[in-house]
Amino acid sequence: MATKPVLVLKVGGALLQCEMGMARLMTAAAEMIAAGQQVLLVHGGGCLVDEQLTANGKETIKLDGLRVTPEDQIPIIVGALAGTSNKILQAAAAKAGIVSVGMSLGDGNMVTAKIKDERLGLVGEVEPKDATYLNFILSQGWMPICSSIAISSQGDMLNVNADQAATTLAKLVNGTLVLLSDVSGVLDGKGQLISSLNKSEIEYLVAQGVIEKGMKVKVEAALEVAQWMGKPVQVASWRDAEQLKTLVKGGSVGTQIQP
Numbered sequence: 001m002a003t004k005p006v007l008v009l010k011v012g013g014a015l016l017q018c019e020m021g022m023a024r025l026m027t028a029a030a031e032m033i034a035a036g037q038q039v040l041l042v043h044g045g046g047c048l049v050d051e052q053l054t055a056n057g058k059e060t061i062k063l064d065g066l067r068v069t070p071e072d073q074i075p076i077i078v079g080a081l082a083g084t085s086n087k088i089l090q091a092a093a094a095k096a097g098i099v100s101v102g103m104s105l106g107d108g109n110m111v112t113a114k115i116k117d118e119r120l121g122l123v124g125e126v127e128p129k130d131a132t133y134l135n136f137i138l139s140q141g142w143m144p145i146c147s148s149i150a151i152s153s154q155g156d157m158l159n160v161n162a163d164q165a166a167t168t169l170a171k172l173v174n175g176t177l178v179l180l181s182d183v184s185g186v187l188d189g190k191g192q193l194i195s196s197l198n199k200s201e202i203e204y205l206v207a208q209g210v211i212e213k214g215m216k217v218k219v220e221a222a223l224e225v226a227q228w229m230g231k232p233v234q235v236a237s238w239r240d241a242e243q244l245k246t247l248v249k250g251g252s253v254g255t256q257i258q259p
């Protein structure tokens with residue numbers, strides 16, 4: 001019998017500040033894993049990074065939703081994402097009875113990484129490389145929990161947007177990607193959930209300024225992977241218990257980004 005594709009769940013940083021949200025998500029993940037579904041969790045932590053940078057007297061600049069990352073901010077950003085955020089999620093997973101393996105993009109030869117654009121500093125762009133490490137962990141029934149810190153072949157630690165990290169890992173394992181944020185999906189100009197979006201609709205809403213900042217990065221990452229795989233990518237909410245239940249049953253939730 002063919003096994004179901006790996007479910008690649010990406011969660012944004014706001015989840016880490018919500019005990020209830022984390023508990024509900026991990027319960028849902030535990031149910032899926034118990035039913036034989038392989039689950040890979042990729043996480044951000046943008047708000048934790050913001051907090052740590054402020055506490056250390058550093059300023060943040062974002063360009064088109066991406067954090068400009070000067071070298072002197074790297075220890076703080078790496079600590080917040082690969083350290084604190086990753087371990088908070090592992091702790092929540094343990095509470096739900098999940099055996100997890102905490103990791104970063106830089107582990108196990110999973111991706112290649114290079115500097116994305118000199119203007120952004122140490123921001124990385126990643127490509128899928130070798131799935132051996134991930135597949136071994138998944139085959140054990142363990143849940144990888146991956147942060148978006150990558151390492152280049154020159155030995156630089158690079159800060160990768162977590163939606164882009166998730167798309168690369170989804171490609172690596174040929175998985176089904178679900179991007180979970182703090183909003184129920186992509187919203188229109190009146191705040192209503194849009195159930196489905198294709199490339200030209202996305203371009204129109206971006207040009208109108210309806211889809212902006214982090215959601216622009218997310219939707220563009222989702223579109224890229226939907227086209228690459230020839231199947232829709234879902235943008236949904238970790239806050240919504242009903243959406244999580246539908247997800248556990250294998251249903252579609254939030255906004256479908258069409259290839």
Ligand SMILES: Nc1ncnc2c1ncn2[C@@H]1O[C@H](COP(=O)(O)OP(=O)(O)O)[C@@H](O)[C@H]1O
Pocket residue numbers: 011012013014044046163180181182183185186187188210211212213214215216218
């Ligand atoms: N059209 C839109 N629909 C929904 N959210 C949007 C939209 N345009 C911008 N956003 C913003 O994008 C945010 C989600 O992106 P981001 O903060 O990067 O999430 P995450 O940290 O979960 O990856 C929302 O909280 C909202 O403030």
Ligand SMILES: CC(=O)N[C@@H](CCC(=O)OP(=O)(O)O)C(=O)O
Pocket residue numbers: 011012013014043044045046047049065066067077081123124148159160161162163214
């Ligand atoms: C380059 C870049 O922007 N990196 C992001 C990585 C974390 C992230 O993407 O977190 P969320 O998923 O919570 O937004 C950052 O520094 O905030």
